[in-house]
Amino acid sequence: MTHLELATDHGAVVQLQALDACPLAIRGLTVSYGEKPAVFSIDATVEQGSMTAIIGPNGAGKSTMLKAALGVIKPLAGTVTVYGKPLDTQRHRIAYVPQRASIDWDFPTRVIDVVLMGLYRDLGLLGRIGRKERDLAADCLDRVGMHDFADRQIGQLSGGQQQRVFLARALAQQADLYLLDEPFAGVDAATEKAIIDVLKTLKAQGKTVVAVHHDLSTVTEYFDRVFLINVRKVAEGPVENTFTSENLQQAYGGRLATTQIDDLSLTAI
Amino acid sequence: MSGEEFVPLSLTPILIGVFTAVACALPGNFLVLRKQALIGDAISHVVLPGIVVAFLVTGSLAAWPMMIGAALAAVVAVILIEAIRRLGRIETGAAMGVVFTSMFAAGVLLLERSDTSTVHLDVEHALMGNLESLIWLDAYGWGSVLDPIALAGLPPELPRIFVTMLGVIAFTWLFWRPLKISTFDEGFAQGLGIRTGALGMALVIVSAIAAVAAFDAVGSIIVIAMFICPPAAARLMTNRLERQVGWSVVFAVLSAILGYVLAGYGPGWLGGDNAVSAAGMIAAVSGLILALATMFGPCRSRTGAPIEA
Numbered sequence: 001m002t003h004l005e006l007a008t009d010h011g012a013v014v015q016l017q018a019l020d021a022c023p024l025a026i027r028g029l030t031v032s033y034g035e036k037p038a039v040f041s042i043d044a045t046v047e048q049g050s051m052t053a054i055i056g057p058n059g060a061g062k063s064t065m066l067k068a069a070l071g072v073i074k075p076l077a078g079t080v081t082v083y084g085k086p087l088d089t090q091r092h093r094i095a096y097v098p099q100r101a102s103i104d105w106d107f108p109t110r111v112i113d114v115v116l117m118g119l120y121r122d123l124g125l126l127g128r129i130g131r132k133e134r135d136l137a138a139d140c141l142d143r144v145g146m147h148d149f150a151d152r153q154i155g156q157l158s159g160g161q162q163q164r165v166f167l168a169r170a171l172a173q174q175a176d177l178y179l180l181d182e183p184f185a186g187v188d189a190a191t192e193k194a195i196i197d198v199l200k201t202l203k204a205q206g207k208t209v210v211a212v213h214h215d216l217s218t219v220t221e222y223f224d225r226v227f228l229i230n231v232r233k234v235a236e237g238p239v240e241n242t243f244t245s246e247n248l249q250q251a252y253g254g255r256l257a258t259t260q261i262d263d264l265s266l267t268a269i
Numbered sequence: 270m271s272g273e274e275f276v277p278l279s280l281t282p283i284l285i286g287v288f289t290a291v292a293c294a295l296p297g298n299f300l301v302l303r304k305q306a307l308i309g310d311a312i313s314h315v316v317l318p319g320i321v322v323a324f325l326v327t328g329s330l331a332a333w334p335m336m337i338g339a340a341l342a343a344v345v346a347v348i349l350i351e352a353i354r355r356l357g358r359i360e361t362g363a364a365m366g367v368v369f370t371s372m373f374a375a376g377v378l379l380l381e382r383s384d385t386s387t388v389h390l391d392v393e394h395a396l397m398g399n400l401e402s403l404i405w406l407d408a409y410g411w412g413s414v415l416d417p418i419a420l421a422g423l424p425p426e427l428p429r430i431f432v433t434m435l436g437v438i439a440f441t442w443l444f445w446r447p448l449k450i451s452t453f454d455e456g457f458a459q460g461l462g463i464r465t466g467a468l469g470m471a472l473v474i475v476s477a478i479a480a481v482a483a484f485d486a487v488g489s490i491i492v493i494a495m496f497i498c499p500p501a502a503a504r505l506m507t508n509r510l511e512r513q514v515g516w517s518v519v520f521a522v523l524s525a526i527l528g529y530v531l532a533g534y535g536p537g538w539l540g541g542d543n544a545v546s547a548a549g550m551i552a553a554v555s556g557l558i559l560a561l562a563t564m565f566g567p568c569r570s571r572t573g574a575p576i577e578a
Contacts, residue, residue, distance in 0.1 A: 072459040088462065096460035107302065107453045108510045108568075117450050120461050125446060153508035153568075169457075179460075 021084065023048055023177045023208040024069060029078030031061070031068045038064040040232050042078070046177075046210055046225075051203050053213040053223040057252050060230040062212040063099065063181050070096055070179060082177065092121050095175035097166045099182050105155045111165050112150040115140055118172030140171040143201075145194050160191030167195055178202060180211040184218075196222055219243055277408040281423065282400045283529050285430055286551060289486040290521035292434040292479040293495035295441045298514050299472055301500045302452050307362070308473055309496030311369035312480045313489045315346035317376030317395055320484065325383055336429075336481055343477035346372055347470070373489070398488035398548040400529065403427070426485045433482035440475050441514075444468065449510055487548035495521065498555035505566030524555035 024046035031039045039061035046052055054062045067073040069080050071087050082090035095118070115137040116129060123129065141147045144164040154162065163183060170178055178199070184192050199209050199222075213219065219226060219239065226243045228234035234251040235242050293309070300306050316339035323338025346368050353364040380392055407413065407422025414420075441448070451458035451465040458465050476496070483492045503516035528551030533544045563569065 067456065070460045071462075072456050091460075091462045094460065096457055098454060098456040098460075102456060103454050104302075104304075108504060108508050108513050109449075109453060110509060113509075114453075117453070117457070120446060120450060120463075123446070125443060155508075 021048060022046060023083055024210065025081045025084075026065070026069055027079045027081075029065065029068055029080070030076045031064050031073055032076050037076070037231065039068070039229070042229070042233050044069075044227055044233065044236060046208060048208055049203065049206050050225045051199065051209045051211075051223045052225040052227055053211055053219050054227045054229060055213050055216065055219065055251070056229040056234070060251070062229060065229060066179055066181055066210070066212055070094065072096075092173075093176045095170035095173035095178045097170045097178070097180040097183055100159065100163050100166060100185065105157075105162060107154065109154060110150070111141065111146065111152050111154055111157070112137055114154060114165050115168045115172050118169040121173070137168075137172055140168040141165075143171060143198055144168045158188070160187035163187050164191055164194060167198060171198070176207055178207060178209045180209070182212050182214060184213070184215060216248070272411040273409060276410055276413060277405050279529070279533065280408070281405040281427055282403050282547065283526055285403055285424075285427055285486050286400055286525035286529050286547070287522050288427075288430040288434045289479075289483045289492075290495050290499070290525040290551070290555075291518055292430065292437045293476075293483055293492060294499040294517045294521035295437050295514065296472055296476040296479060297496035298500040298503070298510075298517050299448055299452055300476060301497060301504065302510075303469075303472075305361075305473075306497045306501075307365060307493075309476055309480060310493040311346065311350070311365045312343050312473070312477045313483075313492040314369040314373035314376075316340075316342050316477070316481050316484065317489050318342050318372050318379055319345075319376075320395075320481075321376050321379040321383065325379070335484075336478075339481040339484065340477060342372065343481065344474070347473055347477070394488065395484075396488045396490050397546050398484070398486050398491065400486050400547040400551075401533075401544070403485065430482045430486065433478060437475055437479055440471070444471070448472065487551065491548045491552045494552035494555050495524075498552075498559045499524065502555075502559040502562035502566070505562040505569050508568050520555065520558050524551050524558060528552070528554040 022045055024044070026042055026044040029039060029042040029044075030037055042061075042065060044065070054065065056062050064073060068075045068078070069087075071080070080087050083093060112134075116133065118140070119129075119133055119136070123133070138147065138150060141150055144167050146161060146164050146168060149157065149161065149165075154165065157165065167180075167183065170180070180199075183195055183199075187195070199211075202209055211223075213223070220243060224239055225237065226239055227236045228242070228247050228251040230251045230253070235247040297306070297309060300308055319338040319340070319342025320335050321338075322342075323334040326338070327334040349368045350361070350364045353359055353367065354361055357364070376395070377392060380395060403424045403426050405413070405419075405423055407419040409419065447458065447463045447468055450461070451463055451468055455465050480489075480492055480496075483495065487495065499517040499520035500513070502520050503513045506516045507513050529547050531554065532547040532550035535550070536543055536545055
């Protein structure tokens with residue numbers, strides 16, 4: 001499958017090359033929670049080694065798209081391939097960081113136990129957690145600067161610390177593709193810096209990162225590709241020629257004032 | 270108290286109480302953490318029509334028809350709850366309320382209208398259990414525990430609840446990791462490929478089996494205390510799930526033994542002459558333990574608790 005012609009929802013025909021090499025390929029994805037579709041006929045191609053931001057207004061289906069790509073939500077239609085193969089055969093290559101707010105942080109468990117959850121696919125039902133696994137978990141906590149918090153109950157952490165623990169758990173999955181749902185939502189500046197450093201290190205190691213992102217002002221600084229969505233796909237491509245005021249206007253409609261867009265350091269206006 | 274009196278009259282009820290309490294407390298931990306604690310209540314109510322119908326069909330109170338009838342009723346109820354929730358877009362609590370009350374009422378009506386005078390099945394038994402009557406008449410003392418002839422006369426409820434407890438323990442042990450991960454973070458669990466829907470359903474079915482097996486001991490109303498009180502009290506004792514489950518088992522055993530002993534001998538110590546309901550006393554003791562844990566448990570305030578340096 002080196003040359004494949006697909007009609008996008010805009011009716012344009014695009015040529016996709018080497019689909020089987022790409023970490024995440026979504027075709028014709030439609031998800032609905034009720035009568036109205038949350039995402040409609042989305043095509044997305046995530047490039048190997050890229051850092052992609054999924055951006056769009058509230059309710060645009062950003063998280064839904066990510067969850068459907070992971071099989072957390074069953075789509076009405078569409079296919080998801082991961083490194084050219086069906087999702088279910090490739091789960092070991094994907095790490096997922098859900099939204100922090102979706103969790104009951106009162107749950108009786110320690111930081112280190114949460115990180116060890118990332119090793120479930122290796123351990124299986126009854127595999128024993130040995131020194132090797134503990135060392136790996138401790139190392140992952142170290143990489144997000146949370147080493148000293150290993151024995152804390154998770155409810156005692158600040159929001160930023162909780163987010164770092166989630167990232168450490170994703171690191172413990174030792175995946176190739178990292179999917180993050182609003183990793184910077186409600187975290188302090190130090191945590192934001194720690195997280196972006198870890199993500200950039202992952203990219204430098206040849207891993208692929210996709211994150212739902214809210215803060216338009218940091219898109220050009222953090223990411224090299226963007227995917228704009230508002231139920232339908234608006235645009236997808238390198239930040240330089242895709243993160244434009246025109247596309248933003250189209251994705252956000254009237255909800256983003258022109259002055260706000262002007263304030264963003266857009267590379268191509 | 271001598272073995273001659275204790276073994277035939279008190280040993281089997283106490284053991285049945287303990288096994289019941291443990292079988293309910295183990296899944297109770299996950300139900301409480303999933304904020305589904307009332308599912309235990311719903312199950313214990315909805316099994317009643319199943320048990321009555323099983324009796325009407327077979328004409329006996331043998332273990333297996335009763336278990337099967339009750340389990341079928343529980344499964345019907347779970348499906349009804351899901352159907353009402355999904356098709357009617359009604360929140361889970363309301364859907365459960367509708368289903369379990371209706372089915373319980375149907376069970377009570379069936380029970381009143383049918384002739385159950387030949388067996389020990391009446392409304393009081395259904396509501397409060399029958400722990401005191403599960404005695405071991407063939408026993409003559411501690412020696413009977415090793416005597417095959419006496420053992421053959423054990424009340425059939427004892428092996429039944431023992432096997433149920435073993436099954437519950439096996440389920441909890443085998444699926445510990447996915448249960449823990451999916452209870453904590455369902456989205457992440459699904460991302461790992463854990464089938465959280467099936468696992469959640471399995472947890473409810475295991476709880477249903479425990480509730481049905483508990484029917485003899487504590488009836489269909491008080492059993493909810495066995496699902497909720499020990500795990501809820503245990504949560505206040507520790508911040509680790511592994512230890513919470515351990516504490517919940519300790520509390521379950523403690524309430525069963527203390528409850529039975531207090532019900533049987535407490536009124537006598539106070540100068541009264543009649544024993545009170547053992548199931549009621551077990552539930553009261555487990556409620557008391559929860560109250561004490563609420564007041565003195567070391568992990569009462571968790572979120573925002575002062576962080577020791």
